[in-house]
Amino acid sequence: MAAEVYYQAIGTLQSHSYLNNLNHHQKHQNNLVTLVSRDFISSNGLSTRRSNCTGQRNCSVIRSLASQTSVVDPVLSPSRSNAGDTYKKSNEAALILIRHGESLWNEKNLFTGCVDVPLSKKGIDEAIEAGKRISSIPVDVIFTSALIRAQMTAMLAMTQHRRGKVPIMMHNESEQARSWSQVFSEDTKKQSIPVIASWQLNERMYGELQGLNKQETADRYGKEQVHEWRRSYDIPPPNGESLEMCAERAVAYFRDQIEPQLLSGKNVMISAHGNSLRSIIMYLDKLTSQEVISLELSTGIPMLYIFKEGRFIRRGSPIGPSEAGVYAYTRRLALYKQKLDNMFQ
Numbered sequence: 001m002a003a004e005v006y007y008q009a010i011g012t013l014q015s016h017s018y019l020n021n022l023n024h025h026q027k028h029q030n031n032l033v034t035l036v037s038r039d040f041i042s043s044n045g046l047s048t049r050r051s052n053c054t055g056q057r058n059c060s061v062i063r064s065l066a067s068q069t070s071v072v073d074p075v076l077s078p079s080r081s082n083a084g085d086t087y088k089k090s091n092e093a094a095l096i097l098i099r100h101g102e103s104l105w106n107e108k109n110l111f112t113g114c115v116d117v118p119l120s121k122k123g124i125d126e127a128i129e130a131g132k133r134i135s136s137i138p139v140d141v142i143f144t145s146a147l148i149r150a151q152m153t154a155m156l157a158m159t160q161h162r163r164g165k166v167p168i169m170m171h172n173e174s175e176q177a178r179s180w181s182q183v184f185s186e187d188t189k190k191q192s193i194p195v196i197a198s199w200q201l202n203e204r205m206y207g208e209l210q211g212l213n214k215q216e217t218a219d220r221y222g223k224e225q226v227h228e229w230r231r232s233y234d235i236p237p238p239n240g241e242s243l244e245m246c247a248e249r250a251v252a253y254f255r256d257q258i259e260p261q262l263l264s265g266k267n268v269m270i271s272a273h274g275n276s277l278r279s280i281i282m283y284l285d286k287l288t289s290q291e292v293i294s295l296e297l298s299t300g301i302p303m304l305y306i307f308k309e310g311r312f313i314r315r316g317s318p319i320g321p322s323e324a325g326v327y328a329y330t331r332r333l334a335l336y337k338q339k340l341d342n343m344f345q
């Protein structure tokens, strides 16, 4: 089996085993620099089909809410000194992906899938740590799955964000939910970040494995069979979803609902699951069905992509919670962080 490629904090990104596993293209993408020149961005990354929002209510609501929350943001308003590089003029956007922190069933080594279990104490700590790592990266809109472990991770991570905006779960499931959850202050809206929960980002449904212990299952069905169910692209667990089936909903949602936000310059965070994110990363990194077998995501480790001119460039994950850590910054992200530094000096 091909050596496993792990997406983890930059601290391990540079570990010998990790870089050995990346092909030349991915290594190049993972060059960790404090500032990345525009030509670096334009000469890397992957072309992806531009997708138009399907015009669904959710999409228009997302677009209007996301635009409201970042219409006038003191951190982001163009500054006289570097008008040429102001945040608002760039058509670059940050995309943060976070697999939820450890759940209580991860802790018990049980297959979870779409069973809605909360984070463990360790998972709560992981979510907070993830928040520290992304605390200086702009977030204008958050997407989570409909499952509590992903939503807890997003909310806990945002408690660490230096901008101090308040993430608000959007309720669009009915006319009443929408009208009863309205915010009537424009200022308050500008200090909020819409959080959209969608079942399409849920973990793959693990069928008859849900609730079973992973080790006992391997003992019963054989290690190879369980690995095939867990990591292959098109082989589903008994009465469950294959990764391919999960991708059909998760990647479709990403292209229809999330890419339009990135195209409009909104910075997005997605808090989801090991497999729904594997399917999205497969799309972003253009992995083959063979390469995706060895793709593993750690719980609670944020990954950063830069979206620019319709292309996604993986920037690894910010290392460590401290400002001294090396961030895979672009010029625009460095400017945003500088403005936060100035705001809170």
Ligand SMILES: O=C(O)[C@H](O)COP(=O)(O)O
Residues within 6 Å of the ligand: 110, 111, 112, 113, 114, 203, 206, 230, 273, 274, 275
């Ligand atoms: O659903 C689960 O059990 C976990 O979230 C992911 O499980 P996996 O690592 O077996 O895909």
